[in-house]
Amino acid sequence: MHVIEYITTHKELCWRLTLEHIWIVALALFLSIIIGVPIGIAITRNEQAAKKVINTANILMTIPSIALFGILLPILSLINQGLGKVPAVIALVLYSQLPIIRNTYTAITNVPPELVEAGRGLGMNNWKRLKEIEIPLAVPVIIAGLRTAAVMSIGIAAIAAYIGAGGLGVLIQQGIARVYEEMIIAGALFVSLLAIFVDGGFALLERLLTPKGIRIGRELSR
Amino acid sequence: MIRYESVTKIFGSGQEAVAAVDDVTFDIEKGDVVAFLGPSGCGKTTLLRLTNRLIPLTRGRIIINDRDIMSVDAVKLRQSMGYAIQAIGLFPNKTIYQNIATVPNLLSWEEERIEKRVNELLIMLQLDPDVFKDRYPVELSGGQQQRVGVARCLAADPEIVLMDEPFGAIDPINREEIQNEFLRIQGNLKKTIAFVTHDIHEAIKVGDKIAIFQGGKLIQYDTPEIILTRPKNKYIADFVGADRALKVLGLLRTKDAMNTKPRNIIQSSTDARKVLEFMTDHGFKHCIVMEGDKPLGYVTPKSLKHKNGLVRDVTEPHPKLIRKYDTLRDVMSSMLMHDEYVLCVVGDTGDFIGTITMNDIQRSILNVYTEEEK
Numbered sequence: 121m122h123v124i125e126y127i128t129t130h131k132e133l134c135w136r137l138t139l140e141h142i143w144i145v146a147l148a149l150f151l152s153i154i155i156g157v158p159i160g161i162a163i164t165r166n167e168q169a170a171k172k173v174i175n176t177a178n179i180l181m182t183i184p185s186i187a188l189f190g191i192l193l194p195i196l197s198l199i200n201q202g203l204g205k206v207p208a209v210i211a212l213v214l215y216s217q218l219p220i221i222r223n224t225y226t227a228i229t230n231v232p233p234e235l236v237e238a239g240r241g242l243g244m245n246n247w248k249r250l251k252e253i254e255i256p257l258a259v260p261v262i263i264a265g266l267r268t269a270a271v272m273s274i275g276i277a278a279i280a281a282y283i284g285a286g287g288l289g290v291l292i293q294q295g296i297a298r299v300y301e302e303m304i305i306a307g308a309l310f311v312s313l314l315a316i317f318v319d320g321g322f323a324l325l326e327r328l329l330t331p332k333g334i335r336i337g338r339e340l341s342r
Numbered sequence: 343m344i345r346y347e348s349v350t351k352i353f354g355s356g357q358e359a360v361a362a363v364d365d366v367t368f369d370i371e372k373g374d375v376v377a378f379l380g381p382s383g384c385g386k387t388t389l390l391r392l393t394n395r396l397i398p399l400t401r402g403r404i405i406i407n408d409r410d411i412m413s414v415d416a417v418k419l420r421q422s423m424g425y426a427i428q429a430i431g432l433f434p435n436k437t438i439y440q441n442i443a444t445v446p447n448l449l450s451w452e453e454e455r456i457e458k459r460v461n462e463l464l465i466m467l468q469l470d471p472d473v474f475k476d477r478y479p480v481e482l483s484g485g486q487q488q489r490v491g492v493a494r495c496l497a498a499d500p501e502i503v504l505m506d507e508p509f510g511a512i513d514p515i516n517r518e519e520i521q522n523e524f525l526r527i528q529g530n531l532k533k534t535i536a537f538v539t540h541d542i543h544e545a546i547k548v549g550d551k552i553a554i555f556q557g558g559k560l561i562q563y564d565t566p567e568i569i570l571t572r573p574k575n576k577y578i579a580d581f582v583g584a585d586r587a588l589k590v591l592g593l594l595r596t597k598d599a600m601n602t603k604p605r606n607i608i609q610s611s612t613d614a615r616k617v618l619e620f621m622t623d624h625g626f627k628h629c630i631v632m633e634g635d636k637p638l639g640y641v642t643p644k645s646l647k648h649k650n651g652l653v654r655d656v657t658e659p660h661p662k663l664i665r666k667y668d669t670l671r672d673v674m675s676s677m678l679m680h681d682e683y684v685l686c687v688v689g690d691t692g693d694f695i696g697t698i699t700m701n702d703i704q705r706s707i708l709n710v711y712t713e714e715e716k
Contacts, residue, residue: 238431240396241504242444242494243421256435331435333478340480 123309126302134291138310141287144205144280145273145318148212152269156217157262160224161250170225177218185211185276189283208277208285215276216269223265227258260330267322274315278307288314344370344393344502344534349402351388351558362388364558365402370551372501373532377539377549380581385558386538390504393536394420406502421448424495424503424533428510430487432479438464438490439475445498463493466527485516492524496531506538521547542582546570546592554578566593571711590710591671591703596664599706600687602696606630610638610654617653618646628684631657635693637686663688666695670703 127134163170183191192207201207231254239249281289291307294300327335351363363385370376378386391397393404395416404411411419432441439460446456464471467489479487488509495503509517509524525548528535539545545552546566553563562574570586570593573579582589606626608617610633621629621643631638631653639657649656661680664673664687677683683700 232429232431234427234429234431235433237396237429238425238427239433241394241420241425241427243417243419243448244444245417248448253433253435333434333436333480336478337434337480 122302123305126306130306134306134310137286137288137290137307138314141274141277141289141311141314144208144277144285144287145212145270148209148273148277149216149266149270151209152213152216152220153266155213156220156265157224159217160221160262161228161255163221163225164228174218174222174225177221180214181218185215185279186282188214189280193283203284205285207283208280208287211280212273212276216273219265219268219272220262223268224258224262227261228254230261231257256331257334260326260334263322263326263329267319267326270318270322271315274311274318278311343372343407344536345403345405346389347403347405349389349392349404350400351385351392351397352400361558363392366555366558366560367402368553368560368563370534370536372534374550375528375535375537375548377537377545377552378555379539379542379545379549379552380555381540383557384555386540386553386555387506388558389555390506390536390538393504394423394425396420421445421498422500422502424498424500424505426491426495426503426505426508428507430491430511432487432490432494434479437476437478438469438482441479441490442494442497444494445500449498451498459497459499460493463496467493467523469493485512485520488512488520489523492520496533501534503533503535505535507540508537509544510539517544524548542589543592546589554581567710587707587711588671590707591674592669594670594706594710595666596668596670596673596687596698597666599670599702600664600666600696600698601702604630604697607632608653609633610652610657612653614641614646614649614651614653614656617641618643618649621646630684630686630694630697632694637663637688637694640684660686663692664698670706673698674700674703 159173163173188211189207192210193202196202196207196210235253235257236249239253244252277285277287278289278292281287281293288307288310291303291310295303295305295307346366346368349363349366350361353360353362366385366389378389380386388397392399393406393411395411399412414422432438433444436444442460442463443456446459451459460475461471464474469486469489474482474486474490479490482490488511492508495505509520512520521544528548537545537548539548549566551563551565552569554561554569556577562569562578564572567590569578570582570590573582573586579586605624606621606629608620608629608631610631617629620626627642629641631641633654637660638654639659641653641657645656645658646653661682662676662685664676664685666687666689673685677685677700685698686694687696687698689695
């Protein structure tokens with residue numbers, strides 16, 4: 121087991137790169153939420169805008185990550201940030217928009233119409249309805265979107281090592297360059313483990329944040 | 343009071359414009375329940391939704407207690423009225439308590455006052471507060487949810503309540519029960535209620551007045567009695583049905599038709615042969631046997647023939663005793679079911695207060711119709 125040997129002898133490096141990886145993904149995810157969730161909610165009020173926004177996010181998603189880094193390079197070079205963490209985070213934010221916006225939008229538009237009708241009829245304004253009914257009911261689906269975005273970002277962030285963003289991709293990239301098998305496998309292993317943990321963490325969060333009245337309903341229908 | 347003045351609502355524009363509500367004018371008096379009745383697409387729900395500005399008016403005015411609804415903030419207007427819908431729309435993420443507290447919360451009532459009010463409403467709707475307060479809507483049956491929906495719309499004690507087929511989603515047996523409860527509660531609260539329904543029976547039962555719509559137009563606005571006995575045109579006659587004479591029976595109460603001074607009455611301690619004599623003399627085919635003030639049963643000449651001793655021993659008990667407030671529909675149903683055309687009416691203590699016969703019922707229906715013709 122040369123891989124384990126590699127890891128034990130390069131503990132510090134592996135740990136540092138893992139933290140760096142988490143940092144890139146966490147920052148990107150944080151920014152994606154701040155941007156994506158409000159957009160997802162805003163477009164529920166306008167069907168035309170919703171179509172355009174979701175289509176745009178869809179197209180972004182189809183751009184291969186390597187190509188996206190390439191596109192960002194000359195643009196960000198204008199502010200001297202062509203390489204490193206900045207383009208990596210920007211790319212991750214762009215990729216994360218689709219699952220976050222789409223899930224937020226779908227979750228809010230899927231709130232049963234009679235709840236909206238009852239809320240309006242009882243005299244709740246838009247903001248109150250959003251805060252007390254639509255968002256609480258949408259939270260599980262929004263979290264599911266974050267979950268997809270997070271897992272996907274962990275994978276793409278590994279590629280960002282090629283533009284000098286750091287993170288666990290460094291192990292893979294340098295391993296390939298040096299034909300150092302153990303190094304590649306160690307990098308891949310950490311990326312996978314990280315993805316599995318984050319996925320599990322979000323699954324737990326999804327369950328915890330599901331409103332109790334909905335959870336009970338699911339248990340009853342089982 | 344709600345006053346509708348030439349209320350018109352047009353959906354769409356140009357060639358596709360459709361008048362969902364077309365120049366409707368009428369008043370709903372304070373404390374009345376008015377049933378908006380008609381087939382789907384007749385404009386009844388649209389009119390209801392215009393009333394609390396869920397949809398904007400095209401033309402006309404709606405005036406509530408001397409104030410044009412357009413002069414009031416839409417959200418405030420809705421908070422001041424109760425609103426219940428067929429789909430109920432209880433918020434699944436909120437407990438029963440929180441659901442009922444929706445409008446009081448919007449009005450920023452103090453917590454103590456809200457709690458008192460929620461308990462009061464749950465008790466009024468026969469749901470035990472300790473059992474139901476902290477439950478979630480999914481844990482309740484359809485009928486219970488419907489009650490909570492009613493409680494929620496009454497929470498802030500609104501003077502005006504709008505209900506859109508509020509009992510439409512429950513099965514017929516429970517619906518009957520919740521309608522009775524609704525009438526009992528309304529008897530105490532005396533709210534002004536606009537009640538949308540497509541069920542003529544429900545309209546007759548709950549409505550002090552019925553407004554019948556067709557294609558957005560108000561065709562007739564009258565009490566259930568007049569609608570049934572004097573439908574304005576063929577549309578309404580068809581809508582209320584060929585059996586409208588039978589429906590009148592659902593409106594009439596025993597107390598209005600019964601005979602309070604029947605002469606065919608005897609005490610149970612009378613000798614059977616004397617009773618037979620008494621009956622042949624007067625030509626009675628039926629005689630009520632009394633034990634003090636309570637009816638014991640009845641005898642017929644056939645059951646008395648060749649019998650000796652006291653009449654008590656040959657008396658047959660009545661299959662059913664009628665109460666003053668039973669509808670004639672129920673009375674007639676009992677008669678047909680038991681093949682018994684004379685029934686005793688008793689008071690709350692079981693004392694005899696009169697009899698009711700098929701003839702009495704027939705006469706009271708005829709009375710209703712001839713009165714209307716005058």
